[in-house]
Every structure is written in structure tokens, then in C-alpha cells.
Amino acid sequence: MARPRPAEFEKKKVVAENRRARFDYFLEQFFEAGIALTGTEVKSLRFGEGSIAESYAEVKDDQVWLVNSNVPEFSHGNRFNHEPKRPRKLLLHAREIDKMRNGVSREGMTLIPLSIYFNGRGRAKVELALAKGKKLHDKRDTEKERDWKREQQRLLRDRG
Structure with a gap:
């Protein structure tokens, strides 16, 4: 007899996030990809270890590879x-x-990875974005805009 399926959950459990990507790049198109992992890599990610800060994706021979991502060795491996x-x-x-x-x-x-997460079915996924690098003045504009929005919220909160 088949084993009953575990209950699915709605939220995704984010394991690793590339927070600098939104500051350093203009993100144009988003993709969700599965990732081929070994058993100890999955266990290490489930413990919340892993980093995609310096990583990128590249297309080679009709396949896409995640390069330079760090998933530390599993402690009990x-x-x-x-x-x-x-x-x-x-x-x-x-x-x-x-x-x-x-x-x-x-x-x-x-191709920039934005996050690694486990979806509702417990599968490891990577959120990728097709991105274009920002110049220094673009980064300054983004920061000014973010500060202005924060100031607007502060003014509305104080008046309201």
C-alpha cells in the first residue's frame, strides 16, 4: 500500500537569499527552476545553511548550471x-x-539567482532573474527613491 502524502503547506521556506541582487541589478524576467541536489546537500539546506551571494547561472549545451553557490558540507555526513x-x-x-x-x-x-527555497511539496527550487547590471548613478537613484518613499511613509504616519 502506498504511503500517505505529507500535508502540503502554502508558504515557501526560504533557505538562502541574494539580497544584493535587487540593489546591483535591474531585474527584468523571473524564472523558477528545480535544482538537482545530492542527499547531504538537501539535509544541509534544510538546516538553513547555504549561500548564493556570489553565485550566478550559466547556459551550457542546452543545460543551465548554478555556479559558485555554497552549500556547506552536512555536519553528520x-x-x-x-x-x-x-x-x-x-x-x-x-x-x-x-x-x-x-x-x-x-x-x-x-542570470542571477535570487533565492533558494523549498516549495509546498518540499522540493528545492531556485528563483532566477534575467538581469542587467546597474551603474553607480543608477544605484544612487535607487537609494534616493527608497529614502524618499521611507520619508513619505513617515510623514503620512505622523499626520494620520
């Missing part, structure tokens, strides 16, 4: 533990890979 900074294959449909390849071939575009 044995000699079959994984390599922390190995490239990890991302699982996407062929149409999505074509969109990514076309976007990256344009000037100045790159």
Missing part, C-alpha cells in the same frame, strides 16, 4: 559528503532555457 562549491544543474523546460540563452546573448544581461 560521512565520507560520501558533497563538495560545497560544485556546479549544480538547474531543471527547466526547453522553452525557458531558450529564453535564458537569448536574454544572456544580449549585451550586459546575466
